Amino acid sequence: MTQPAFSPWDDPAAxxxxxxxxxxxxxxxxxxxxxxxxxxxxxxxxxxxxxxxCGKTTMMRMLAGFEDVTEGQILLNGQxxxxxxxxxxxxxxxxxxxxxxxHLSVWDNIAFGLRRDRMRKDAVASRVDxxxxxxxxxxxxxxxxxxxxxxxxxxxxxxxSLAKAPKLLLLDEPLGALDKKLRQDTQFELMDxxxxxxxxxxxxxxxxxxxxxxxxxxxxxDEGKLMQVATPDQIYEAPNSVYVADxxxxxNIISGRASQSGDKVAIAWAEGEPQIQGTTSRQxxxxxxxxxxxxxxxxxxxxxxxxxPNVLRGKVLDIAYLGNISTYHVELxxxxxxxxxxxxxxxxxxxxxxxxxxxxxxxxxxxGVLLEH
Amino acid sequence: xxxxxxIALPYIWLLALFLVPxxxxxxxxxxxxxxxxxxxVPQWNFGDGWDALKAFFGSLDLENFVFLSExxxxxxxxxxxxxxxxxSTLITLLVGFPMAYGIARSPEEWRPTLLMLxxxxxxxxxxxRVYAWMGILSKEGLLNQFLLWLGLIGEPLTILNTNTAxxxxxxxxxxxxxxLPIYAALDRLDxxxxxxxxxxxxxxxxxxxxITVPLARNGVIAGCFLVFIPxxxxxxxxxxxxxxxxxxxxKVLWEEFFSNRDWPVASAVAIILxxxxxxxxxxxxxxxxxxxxxxx
Numbered sequence: 001m002t003q004p005a006f007s008p009w010d011d012p013a014a015x016x017x018x019x020x021x022x023x024x025x026x027x028x029x030x031x032x033x034x035x036x037x038x039x040x041x042x043x044x045x046x047x048x049x050x051x052x053x054c055g056k057t058t059m060m061r062m063l064a065g066f067e068d069v070t071e072g073q074i075l076l077n078g079q080x081x082x083x084x085x086x087x088x089x090x091x092x093x094x095x096x097x098x099x100x101x102x103h104l105s106v107w108d109n110i111a112f113g114l115r116r117d118r119m120r121k122d123a124v125a126s127r128v129d130x131x132x133x134x135x136x137x138x139x140x141x142x143x144x145x146x147x148x149x150x151x152x153x154x155x156x157x158x159x160x161s162l163a164k165a166p167k168l169l170l171l172d173e174p175l176g177a178l179d180k181k182l183r184q185d186t187q188f189e190l191m192d193x194x195x196x197x198x199x200x201x202x203x204x205x206x207x208x209x210x211x212x213x214x215x216x217x218x219x220x221x222d223e224g225k226l227m228q229v230a231t232p233d234q235i236y237e238a239p240n241s242v243y244v245a246d247x248x249x250x251x252n253i254i255s256g257r258a259s260q261s262g263d264k265v266a267i268a269w270a271e272g273e274p275q276i277q278g279t280t281s282r283q284x285x286x287x288x289x290x291x292x293x294x295x296x297x298x299x300x301x302x303x304x305x306x307x308x309p310n311v312l313r314g315k316v317l318d319i320a321y322l323g324n325i326s327t328y329h330v331e332l333x334x335x336x337x338x339x340x341x342x343x344x345x346x347x348x349x350x351x352x353x354x355x356x357x358x359x360x361x362x363x364x365x366x367x368g369v370l371l372e373h
Numbered sequence: 374x375x376x377x378x379x380i381a382l383p384y385i386w387l388l389a390l391f392l393v394p395x396x397x398x399x400x401x402x403x404x405x406x407x408x409x410x411x412x413x414v415p416q417w418n419f420g421d422g423w424d425a426l427k428a429f430f431g432s433l434d435l436e437n438f439v440f441l442s443e444x445x446x447x448x449x450x451x452x453x454x455x456x457x458x459x460x461s462t463l464i465t466l467l468v469g470f471p472m473a474y475g476i477a478r479s480p481e482e483w484r485p486t487l488l489m490l491x492x493x494x495x496x497x498x499x500x501x502r503v504y505a506w507m508g509i510l511s512k513e514g515l516l517n518q519f520l521l522w523l524g525l526i527g528e529p530l531t532i533l534n535t536n537t538a539x540x541x542x543x544x545x546x547x548x549x550x551x552x553l554p555i556y557a558a559l560d561r562l563d564x565x566x567x568x569x570x571x572x573x574x575x576x577x578x579x580x581x582x583x584i585t586v587p588l589a590r591n592g593v594i595a596g597c598f599l600v601f602i603p604x605x606x607x608x609x610x611x612x613x614x615x616x617x618x619x620x621x622x623x624k625v626l627w628e629e630f631f632s633n634r635d636w637p638v639a640s641a642v643a644i645i646l647x648x649x650x651x652x653x654x655x656x657x658x659x660x661x662x663x664x665x666x667x668x669x
Binding site: 064065066085086087088091092093095096097099101102103112113116117160161164 | 563565566568569570571572573574575576579583584587588590
């Protein structure tokens with residue numbers, strides 16, 4: 001039996017858990033968030049992705065209650081949360097610095113929020129033990145935060161913020177302080193925990209790989225605006241702007257003038273070079289500037305002229321060897337540099353091309369996306 | 374060899390300036406009063422020979438300490454000093470903590486100025502500041518004139534030469550020693566800890582008691598010792614601002630030395646004071662050590 005795909009955002013009948021309605025946030029004269037509307041659904045793992053200063057942390061702090069909304073509304077379960085102070089919200093936050101209380105043991109840190117709810121002693125104890133099991137911290141219950149490692153601290157912070165079983169968990173760059181290897185393991189742990197607890201997670205990150213890995217949907221932000229909100233594969237395969245295409249992963253952008261017939265578009269991008277053939281569902285006026293975005297792994301590189309809709313000639317300028325893959329920087333006669341990526345299925349000694357070799361690069365007419373801006 | 378020389382330097386310093394004077398005071402406290410110069414016996418000089426040295430040690434005794442325990446003036450002075458030091462420490466804490474908290478919470482660009490204002494009085498001589506307080510608190514002083522002018526009192530208050538004046542002066546003098554360590558502790562406190570506490574269901578006031586106060590604990594303890602230890606032995610404040618009823622051991626010590634010229638008893642008083650102070654000093658050192666370990 002196949003599980004139905006989890007995609008409440010495509011279901012018009014689904015009611016969102018959180019609704020941003022035309023939210024604007026200003027600090028003095030600086031506008032951090034501008035007229036932003038967004039729905040986040042229950043059980044989602046939602047990522048806010050963007051460069052530092054794009055407003056993603058401000059959005060999170062507004063959800064937690066540490067910042068007021070200047071204009072607009074934020075609804076949680078249909079209720080405006082503006083009048084609810086942070087200590088009364090069914091929202092918990094995991095801080096970037098973890099903010100573990102240094103004078104309390106791991107156990108007491110996790111119990112902190114439960115005790116504030118005047119929970120019975122044995123209920124607190126069983127909930128804390130449950131959280132310790134979930135985050136595999138049983139052995140460290142009696143240690144103080146300065147006596148455990150960074151990865152363990154991260155798990156304590158997660159356990160503490162999950163202990164009160166919040167409707168919504170906010171994670172502010174939760175893995176920023178971990179090294180790469182540990183970060184990757186922890187990403188999968190986070191996803192497991194999110195699935196077991198069924199909590200809605202909103203994660204803030206500037207690491208696009210992290211957002212793509214963990215999230216059910218990603219919101220790419222820039223200067224207080226949402227650039228695109230979509231699933232990771234849509235963001236990657238069908239970015240809606242040059243900004244998103246460029247922010248997520250590696251991309252080649254070729255700009256030129258469009259001439260459209262049906263869903264086929266030919267782009268005149270340079271004198272003496274063949275026009276680029278692309279496919280799109282959008283409409284471009286004749287002569288309109290358009291940007292053709294194609295991922296390096298969708299560009300093939302070969303020594304002989306291949307048979308493909310788009311074939312360009314160039315020479316190898318640089319090779320970035322990454323072990324499993326190599327990225328070739330190919331310089332076209334116009335000076336434009338196109339990145340082409342190939343999997344290193346053979347040993348490096350048998351590599352077909354080297355520096356300064358004349359090569360052909362090719363791609364199909366459906367491999368790239370055409371963008372207006 | 375060079376390492377040894379480097380370590381030896383502070384030890385020689387301590388030996389010459391602390392241990393040797395202590396031994397001299399200890400020796401005087403075991404001697405007898407005499408109308409001589411210096412005013413005590415026995416004396417011993419190099420070249421007097423072995424027998425003289427034996428006789429010298431033979432005549433040292435604990436007579437002065439026995440005397441101290443018999444005359445209740447001294448006991449009352451010690452107890453009264455402890456009481457005055459304890460109460461002033463408490464008042465200093467009550468005044469100093471809000472000030473330190475206020476400075477730590479103030480906008481970053483203000484903090485150096487506020488700290489400067491705390492430290493600034495040290496640039497004036499301590500004695501001059503005490504005299505200034507005498508000018509403020511005396512019968513014809515600024516405070517009484519001001520209160521009379523307001524019409525709050527009909528008769529000038531007697532504050533100078535009472536214990537109240539001693540408390541005011543001790544709290545005023547030692548306040549910076551309370552504020553600075555508490556400020557240092559509060560300044561290190563990460564704001565996100567308070568946000569986390571609020572996020573987990575604390576009100577602001579709960580967060581203050583559950584997070585801010587425990588994390589300022591070491592600063593509070595350090596501040597209390599820094600006020601308590603010197604306040605016990607305070608001489609100038611009780612002499613200049615206290616009344617005839619103000620009994621403090623520092624003042625008694627001073628009078629034994631300079632009015633009675635009874636060096637042996639004065640030395641015995643000093644030795645006991647030192648023994649009393651050793652306990653809080655050891656506790657203070659331990660607190661500092663714990664703090665360093667917690668930060669590692």
